[in-house]
Amino acid sequence: MILTFLMLTPMVGALALGVVPRTNERLAKIVAATFSLATLAGALAMLTRYDLGEGGYQLVEKHLWVKSFGVYYALGVDGIGLTLILLTTVLTPIVLLAAWDDLLPDGQRFHGYLAWMLVLEGLAIGVFSAMDAALFYALFEATLIPIFFLIGTYGTGPRTYAAVKFLIYNLVGGLLMLASVIGLYFLSSQSGDASFLISDLTGLEIGADAEKLLFLGFMAAFAIKAPLFPFHTWLPDAAASATPSTAVLMVSVIDKVGTFGMLRWGLGLFPGAAEWATPVVVTLAVISVVYGALLAIGQDDLRRLIAFTSVSHFGFIILGVFAATSTSTAGATFYMFNHGLSTAALFLIAGILIARRGSASIADFGGVQKVAPVLTGLFLIAGLSSLSLPGLAPFVSEFMVMAGTYTRYPVAAVVSVAAIVLAALYILVMFQRTMTGPLREDNANIRDLNPLEMASLAPAIVLMVGLGFFPQPLLNVINPAVDATLSRIGVGDPPPQTPQFPAAVDQEGGHE
């Protein structure tokens, strides 16, 4: 029940916003924040009931939903799902607080804005805990609607264009996945009672060709969502037109559904086809890593820059998932969490900067550190975290991904190392141009962070630093689930290739 409770709490909050008087925006904000904090409390309560040693699904609830199709309302979490639910429930209060002073377009109210965000949170929790392919699909597609409205109604700039582009791109992928979902129904109904439960689907006999087609349908949706090169072009537009809070929910939470889906549904259901596709996916992931970083260097719009850094980071995550070694996959899962935090911090601080300066162009900033030292400091931490500086959490995960990938795909790992250098370039050059140097006159009245803004950013910064030095608690959650997933898929780690020294022979000889 706790997962249903967790999923419904924010949705009830969205409904509650409907009865808040239209003129009382302050009350709407308080109600929304309260419900998101209640959800966070629920997530922490869930943590106490979760057995860390177990790799399988826990807290399972299961009811038949649509008998004709064999669809179950089945929720459950493993360590991977749990990590992402934690990310969702931690980030939502942060973005709701960060949205406190957002300027909405004329005629729009906070009620709808915050309600859509809460709906999105509820759907995201459902997506990360769905154990039924059709339920997963339904919730996955349903997340499009809140984002569509969040960008289109409350965004800035060419928001309509961005919202429609976002919707159509993701819908095309989703509909191809629908074809695969229906294919799964066809196969499972042929072998007895139809069922979409992940436990029934993993045991399904699928012919090699059918498996490849079904995998491609799922992968189309996830590659667009994640986004993987060359399906990434919607992301910069959407991120640049969204409010900072929307951008965080979209990039940090919902895009994770793509990489999460690859791991749980793509590799989980179709290991054979995944292996067949791995060379292509790994290549595209490496291209994403490098190409995203290169384009990020060339951006002038802060939000587009952050979006392209995300394309690069998602490349790493996908690389780690498809390398499918225990280190790389655990690293990728950990990276999903860390990227969520660092990108959230970057988007939110950039959003504050943009709101105060009235421009998103890097060229319009200069010397901000003189007037806003705290903001500058936090921006630096978020930036360094994005470039994976040791001591901050993303470093651990990026290192794990590369180390794990190297054992299976050394070339891919080596090429993607180049992105670390590029990352230093895009973050530090941006920081230098905006924050350092002489103070520009038109930057002089950029205020420093107020206490509310600091409070909203603090949890993300604390977690990034804390997990950077002490990642083990989260890895303890992730590792059993990753091991269970990989053993289900049936790919072991490649044997370590240590050189055979003569000394080893001597040692053996010594025993005789």
Add this chain to the structure above:
Amino acid sequence: MTPIQAPEVEYALIAPLLIVSGGAVLGTLVEAFVSRKHRFGVQAVLAFVTVLAALADSVYVYLHLDRVAGVGRGQISTEGALAVDGPGVVTWAMLSVFALLSLALFAERRLEGGLSAFTGRAADAPGSPGEAEARAARLEHAEVFPLALFALLGMMVFATANDLLTLFVALEVLSLPLYVMCGLARRRRLLSQEAALKYFLLGAFASAFFAYGIALAYGFAGGVRLADIDRAVAAGADNRALLLAAIGLMSVGLLFKIGAVPFHAWTPDVYQGSPTPVTAFMAAGTKAAAVVALMRVLFVAFGGASVDWRPLILAVAVVTMLLGSLVAIAQTDVKRMLGYSSVAHAGFLLVGIAGAFAAAGRVSSVSAVLFYLAVYGVASIGAFAIVMLVRDTHGEANHLARWAGLGQKAPFLAGAFALFLLSFAGIPLTSGFVGKMAVFSAALSGGFWGLVVIAVLASAVAAYFYARVIVLMFFTEPVGDGPDVAVPSPLTTVVIAAAAIVTLGLGLVPGPALEFAQHAGLFVR
């Protein structure tokens, strides 16, 4: 001399049809004998009660249908003229529900200052002094109610006709009242009359094809009952050319009524010109009746020749989906847009039919299509009800540009319209998604996975033009003062609310309705 045998008629089984025809006949008498002052109200109440009774009796009949082993339930009745079977009776009930919702829109009189949406005196030429006189005298036509009942009767018989002659008669009974009703709009009468004429001419043309097809089928099989034709097909009679021509020509007639490409040309014009309540009734009812009739003819009569017609239906489905969705993008009139959307949905329905899939315990073509028809029909009526409410000084403001900013002006109305559009687009957690999933899975189970891939891509194109309307309503600043939203009487409000509840409800809890459609079983022979 042998005495003439009285035909054996199972009156209890076909009572829903008798109720509707009785109500319609009574309506014509009311028109003659009740004073003008009370006529509209009496007609409306009579029509409501009739359809409600027909609905209740359909449910009763359904519950008492005989079970047929391995097929479903029901029997052939009335000397072989009607097949009162599970899918047929379910269609009766569905059509009755559509009629109830549409009649509520027919009876809406608050939008035109106390008058209905129908012209006061249809005989007057548009713009003539007579028209002004009729307007000044506040005349109203109440004949629309018996006309609607006759059309409903035709639809109900159409869906259960078991021989080709009954099918043809039913086709005409359902079409003729609709031709008249299309031309009765109070506003924009030229457009309305043009729509009626177009619909009549093209419809008559399609009927001629259909009649010719019947003649050829008779020539092939030596009988007009669907079972006779099935036997002849199974016996492998020669004259295959005759069989193919019969299938082709009859399909033309039926595909015309469904609005499938290339017989769709009437759809946008007629949808646009007709009085909006009539458009709603037509969009839901005609489509449902014609699709069920098409399935019955193809599955029962020509089931043995499915190799011949499945490629045909497949090709028509593909062009219908693609053309309907693509052309809808370019529309600027909301009713035309919904017209092309209806064309696209005809394509999605044909996807389910092309699958021609039937197996126990799995979603069959018949049950999938029935579910789709129900959810599409209800959402359509709801959408057209909202079209009635967005107005300017010239009546309904149908140009899409006038809909800009509706979300700010009337959030609930715009929200309901968005819900219907999302359902049409097949977004999960709405009923349209379950319908799409059902027909696509029927097609895939029938072996047409390529068709399913084309269908999902067509859905994406369709989603684009639905999204455009949402963009207009919610993301665009209103032009000038924005659209005026009329305050309707409770009738229209109830229709919109009911349609929204069904659309959301069947999206969240589709299980019982889907199972019900499956239990209806297959057609009896």
